[in-house]
Amino acid sequence: MVVPRPGAWRWFGVFAFAFLIFTQTLAILTSPPDRDMGDLEKILYVHVPAAWITFLSFFVVLAFSARYLWKGREKDDLLAAAAAEVGATFNGLTLLLGMIWGRPAWGVWWTWDARLTSTLVLFLIFVGYLALREFVDDAQRRAQWSAVVGALGAINVPIVYMSVRWWRTLHQIQSNPNTMDPAYVLGLRANAFAFLFIMIYFIHQRYVIASLQRATEHAAEAVALGGQQE
Amino acid sequence: MTRRRWAFVAAGVLIATFAWLLYGGIDKNIVFFLTPKELLAKGAAGYDVPVRLGGQVKPASVTWNEKALDLQFVVTDGTGQIPVHTSGAPPQMFRDGMGVVVEGRYGHNGVFQATSLMVKHSNEYRPPKPGQRPGEMYKTLLDGSGP
Numbered sequence: 001m002v003v004p005r006p007g008a009w010r011w012f013g014v015f016a017f018a019f020l021i022f023t024q025t026l027a028i029l030t031s032p033p034d035r036d037m038g039d040l041e042k043i044l045y046v047h048v049p050a051a052w053i054t055f056l057s058f059f060v061v062l063a064f065s066a067r068y069l070w071k072g073r074e075k076d077d078l079l080a081a082a083a084a085e086v087g088a089t090f091n092g093l094t095l096l097l098g099m100i101w102g103r104p105a106w107g108v109w110w111t112w113d114a115r116l117t118s119t120l121v122l123f124l125i126f127v128g129y130l131a132l133r134e135f136v137d138d139a140q141r142r143a144q145w146s147a148v149v150g151a152l153g154a155i156n157v158p159i160v161y162m163s164v165r166w167w168r169t170l171h172q173i174q175s176n177p178n179t180m181d182p183a184y185v186l187g188l189r190a191n192a193f194a195f196l197f198i199m200i201y202f203i204h205q206r207y208v209i210a211s212l213q214r215a216t217e218h219a220a221e222a223v224a225l226g227g228q229q230e
Numbered sequence: 231m232t233r234r235r236w237a238f239v240a241a242g243v244l245i246a247t248f249a250w251l252l253y254g255g256i257d258k259n260i261v262f263f264l265t266p267k268e269l270l271a272k273g274a275a276g277y278d279v280p281v282r283l284g285g286q287v288k289p290a291s292v293t294w295n296e297k298a299l300d301l302q303f304v305v306t307d308g309t310g311q312i313p314v315h316t317s318g319a320p321p322q323m324f325r326d327g328m329g330v331v332v333e334g335r336y337g338h339n340g341v342f343q344a345t346s347l348m349v350k351h352s353n354e355y356r357p358p359k360p361g362q363r364p365g366e367m368y369k370t371l372l373d374g375s376g377p
Contacts, residue, residue, distance in 0.1 A: 032357035036323055041355055106348045107321030113262045121248065128244045135238070168262045168284070170331055175353040184355045 009204055016197035023194040027187025037105055045187055047097040049195035050090045054122070057087025057199060058157045061129070065150035068143060077143035078214065080150050081133060082206035086199055088126035095119060106170060114163040115171035122160050125153040139217070263331045266310035282333050283312060283342055284350065289326040305330060305342070312336065316344035323349045 064080035136142035263284030291304035329350035
């Protein structure tokens with residue numbers, strides 16, 4: 001299998017982090033304190049993009065899992081796994097940042113409403129997917145099983161998204177440009193792009209590491225079988 | 231083999247938690263709170279059972295005793311309304327007209343005795359109107375006088 005080389009990706013990483021610093025500064029400096037919650041609104045620019053990226057990561061897991069099941073290419077399995085690791089990280093961040101906002105805004109760190117519970121379930125699916133990968137030793141079986149889990153687990157993404165509309169929750173429903181003053185919209189959109197770039201960079205980096213590991217394993221297998229290294 | 235055993239234990243814990251959340255946690259909390267109208271409609275069955283009540287803080291209904299940390303207000307959904315009594319300082323966004331969810335029991339004396347108070351925020355983000363100072367809107371009741 002072909003191991004990707006760094007090159008332009010290194011500069012993309014530098015750009016992604018620089019852009020994130022820029023958009024965070026922009027959002028914090030340009031947004032006025034909210035009428036109800038004052039400067040607490042600043043957490044909007046990390047919590048909401050983290051949640052969006054969590055959803056998007058699971059769609060990436062779904063897409064590569066489905067393509068693996070269709071074509072059986074090892075590359076798709078490794079990309080799905082990389083997206084799951086990144087998704088789990090952003091999902092954990094979404095929960096933590098939400099709790100940090102919830103304590104001063106709602107008065108509680110946590111409550112078992114449908115939005116919070118389904119977001120925690122999504123995190124458990126990510127963790128379960130990654131745990132499954134850890135304990136299946138055979139590479140092909142690991143890829144097949146986790147592709148099935150990755151494709152089925154994605155069902156929970158629309159449930160999390162719609163939970164605030166389907167059920168009565170403490171968590172507010174989605175904001176939109178009608179419920180947000182324009183002063184908050186730009187910062188949110190800019191940070192959504194910054195988080196997207198970070199997600200792409202992280203998935204790529206994790207994919208590179210995973211392909212290096214796989215290449216090592218293939219080489220070790222070849223040596224053990226007494227053949228030539230690839 | 232130990233790694234495998236550890237992984238099976240981890241998977242077991244995950245599946246158990248997952249099942250508990252799905253069939254215990256979510257199921258019980260699909261209806262996260264009742265509105266005053268719904269709680270009143272339950273009649274005798276609505277009294278003295280642990281329940282969550284949600285609605286708006288009725289304007290000009292808040293009585294706050296700072297020394298005793300004693301808080302009384304009325305929760306309304308437009309049609310029904312229920313007086314609530316609780317102790318302790320409320321979250322900083324608590325004030326007239328805000329959405330709240332309280333946990334506790336509806337007593338036979340017609341007062342909802344709350345053990346916890348949560349403020350429900352809308353999906354709106356607005357800068358203060360001219361003359362409004364966010365520092366005065368978002369503040370703890372402990373520092374200043376009553377609302």
